[in-house]
Amino acid sequence: MTTPDIDQILQGLNPEQRRAVRATRGPVCILAGAGAGKTTTITRRIACQVAAGDVAADSIFAVTFTDKAAGEMRSRLERLGVGGVKARTFHSAALGQLRNLAEEPPGQIMPSKAAALRQIGNTLPKPYRFRPAGDLATEIEWAKNRRLTPQTYLDGLGSHEPPIPADLMQSVFHRYERGKRDRGLVDFEDILELAIRMHDDEEAARERFQARYSAFTVDEYQDVNTLQQTLLERWLGGRDDLCVVGDDYQSIYGFTGATPRHLLEMPRRFARTQVIRLETNYRSSPEILDFANKLVPRLGGAEKNLKASLPSGETPEVRPFTSEDAERRFVVERIKELHERGIPYEDIAILYRVNFRSEDYEEALAGAGLPFQVRGGNFLTRPAARRLLNRLRPPNATGVAERVRAAAVKEGLLPELPEGLGEQETTRQNDLARLVHLAEEFDAAGGSVNDFVADLKARFTSEGGGRGVNLLTLHRAKGLEFEAVFLVRLEEGELPFKRAKSDEAVAEERRLLYVGITRARRHLFVTRVVGTKASRYLAELGIGPQSTRAPLSGAGSRSAADDPAVGALKRWRLQRARDDSVPAFVVFHDSTLEAIAAAEPADLVQLSEVPGVGPAKLDRYGDEILQALSAVTSS
Template identity: 40%
Template sequence: MTAATHSPLFPQTPDTADAVLEGLDPEQREVATALHGPVCVLAGAGTGKTRAITHRIAYGVRAGILQPSSVLAVTFTNRAAGEMRGRLRQLGAGGVQARTFHSAALRQLQYFWPKAIGGPMPRLVDRKIQLVADAAAACRIRLDRGELRDVTGEIEWCKVTQTVPADYPFAAVKAGRETPRDPAEIAQLYSAYEDVKRDRAVIDFEDVLLLTVAVLQDRQDVADQVRSQYQHFVVDEYQDVSPLQQRLLELWLGDRDNLCVVGDASQTIYSFTGATPDHLLDFRTRHPGATVVKLVRDYRSTPQVVHLANGLLAQARGRAADHRLELISQRAPGPEPVYAEYPDEPAEAEGAARRIRELMASGVRASEIAVLFRTNSQSETYEQALADAGVPYQLRGAERFFDRPEVRKAGIALRAAARFGGNDSLLDDAVDLPSQVRAVLSGEGWTTEPPAGSGAVRERWESLAALVNLAQDFSAARPGATLSDLVAELDERAGAQHAPTVEGVTLASLHSAKGLEWDVVFLVGVAEGMMPITYAKTDEQIEEERRLLYVGVTRARQHLHVSWALSRSPGGRANRRPSRFLDGLRPGSASTTAGRAAAGGPGGVERGFTSRPGVTPRRRQRTVARCRVCGRTLTDAGEMKLMRCEDCPSDMDEGLYERLREWRAVQAQRSGQPAYCVFTDKTLMAIAEAAPDDEGELTRIPGVGRRKLNRYGADVLAICAGQEPGGEEVED
């Protein structure tokens, strides 16, 4: 068996069409060989749906039944489209178009604009918020930042559901939407937003779909040309299709039925954006002769994780629940899910960080661990806890891998070496592709052994090491590959944001975790008010929250930790309860309201976290955090740390802030950790604004806990007093 056989990223290309089918289970094979007419694949989490549909396309191409250029595969993220293109290339079907709905529509719109509309095409804007703010100003309506974000979301919902401004008030009531402002005001803002765009000759992402639909509807010659190009369509994540995307798909198809859709109604978690599972659930009604295949063999998760996932859906109600898939794990048994209760959120975060350190010490890689939460505002507590524990982490949705400075520089160096490698003495002794890459990247800071600690130097090394590992996998799959071939692969991955793995625990919201998986998953904050979220009022909204938790559970391959906190902050009122979704599933709970009031039970539940040793929890009413400048209620975690709105005037001592930053850099260097592990920028700003005189004032600043007070308090107070740590006066 060759090394390439073991490479998960770059498997060997099958020699024949029949070889494409090897290794598929009976249901996946049925999908792969169903090449004609409408096909509906109902695929549960972890059942290999991407494998099934990419092998379907590749089998059709390799068997001569499908022409690569006649196939259009669409999905919902650039990452998923990039992964699909990569798999198709490895299966010998590299000419197939795999794109997002927006990417495919934009390509067509740009091509047909001169013919169908004429003149220059309007500029595409990345973000709507500033345009919405300008529209609000034109209407003399004042919106704060939260309202700006919410109104922008309403405008996006209108466009994907094809709702015009005049119809918004009625449509919002019918859909049961919680509107951030009076519906009539939002309709006015929506209309003004469209005027602003028109005046500035710009379009947004939803316009790309709307304009493409309009062109295909109005110009039969354009529609005929598109349909002659694309004969076969595959749609992944079909449960997430919006009415506008469905309309575009229908126009692409025309009167043909060569369509394969793949989805799972139990993973519908984006209805707030206009997504609906109705198109998936109604597929057999629209296409009575459709081939329907169910994928229920779960290759991702252990039977214990699958049992919990099935249990969650067994309690569900509604149309999507009526079509739920009962998963059957194909993996060996693993540990039972662990349930943990904590007195407050910081204790919950510290507990997760402590357990993560234990897992890493036992050999689990940081990149195989994830902490998933309901809202992005929960992230900061876990960032702080992991930083305090010295655990490296990466934020899902933060700086992209290919945008990192060290990765950009490495790409330039590899491209130069590929072009002028014959004149580079570094490559003289490099006999194969991996050794060539190691030789080039050694000049960028890569070494055979990682640097000590977990600071910025280690982070840069991890990025370069990910490129080295990628080169090894690429070379194993393509033994004759050159440096130029690898550079082309990197360019392809950069375009799709298909990054190699970077070591670090992943912090992500449940929504952004869709489509990903880890060996170990921590589901945190699984309490009433957060899961389901407080503003989920209707039965449909509650059920979507249940599906969101189901998505979180099914991200775990082996270890699953579920936790909740009884109060938000230390000493706060312990009035929270575990999520109702866990009733009857976690040990010691019953599937009743009375059971929900019980605090856990034996077997699989970590107990004893409800109070700290020697400390009697104080019960006090939680105070509302308000800006100390304007008095506005604060909800953003960063603003709460500053104790003021981001936009309110700061009375920060700039000199003090710079001295604190210099001191922090020294501390970080000594400990071999990133600077934020000492104190985050927001905490330093808060200290520089408060200039505390004693420990009492210092501990009132969010981000300065007892551990950091003991470790750094004397130094910080000395700096605030105008002294060097150690007692010497600072010269002005």
């Protein structure tokens, strides 16, 4: 390829981007705010390194965090006339070095930790036996990314909370490592450890690598963990021609062992480091950036105040609602309005903290006939639903609710969710409970197992053919952008997630909210349900206990937050759920209790007319509900 022209490389860049691109010799630390054009900047910088003659293209080693990002970097460089740059993820780079340079190739790589951990998990004491292998795998990855072993695991925990008791988790870690070793297998973390060992112990391999590569670029540096940082230091071999790019405000992968500390401490590690800030945002309106910037005083780290390049737009809406149903109706109606104004469904996103929230909006959007796509697996394809539905036999059997309840118990449904559940287990428990609730509703109309499965598919399947409104977690939204974003359920226990106990964990949850806000280009809606505890981050955003708008019911009804009848029904539901050993919302959802309180039924006939109270639930709970309501009216 021809040598790129420097003037062409600099074309269209703002002054801060130009400064970063012209800083062709390391050490360089680029602090790139959300939407500030970091990918453009780092690819142009690499092109400028080659154009200036500072380094040959095939001597540059660029590290990204996904294969997709590595491919995008190579494509952009080729369009700039630069070929031959090695762009890889940490794992693919380490594996390539072991295969090409090491004296002995690595062992066979485990396709996944899940299968091995599922077997180990099945032998755990009963309260923990059904925990998803994914939660255990995440914990082992966290430990190994911090270079902890089973022997040092307990000492290295600090304020970190494992998904099961620490001594039990240590035993799982021991058994996992022993089983892997006995089968001659390695996992992805082992690949990095083996590459570190190769650079430490094999002089010929180390010298070949260091002779080949002399300049390094690392993207998304805020997400580097201790294991990756150690390998990077071996690659450098005491040299300092390094450029890192990142945003500590978007460091959200602490559960993998990642920390923004490596980014923030780079000027201390390399005395000559040039620190360059990219603070011009090309994505979001000024109003959305002003909203996001309210979190900045508490984000800590390297302060960055993003400045908008777009014209003024709409003020973000913060809305409280009297019920979950009202919140969902608002989101659906707003999506319809936005689409009528010309915004494609694909450019609208509903973001939530925990995966089980997807099912609420899958059902709401499907019921409204709106297309949607769930990133990361929809309700019916997640493990809990798949396994439970596979248990329902024979397909023509009736009495669906009892069969689903029995199957859910066999799958490990807990009557109450204990503290400390991992995210995957929280999602699994909620999915199981939701299926029991749906089966209760279905039994009111009657039908077979086959009919129930068909009803589920009709209620939770999009007609969009893989396109439509995006439903995804805040973690999956990182790196994406949408014209309109709905941030739902900003409540304590959801954001911050209930397991976030330490100051460090709460700070990461705050950064997760910042990431969510900065995904929006022109339209941002933030919602919560009254009666739950508002997220502490709302106050940091300048939103009081109530927003400037009154709580909305979606149908003009009174607020249920302080209704004594609702309170009495919730207390009755809690006791009944404990007696039945099921989660509370399997008995009745909040919205149904609120509808019952609003209807003030005097007898079973009037109670049967309330939406959500089918024949099965009327027969099981009807008299108790009327007694609970009577106690309120007579007091």
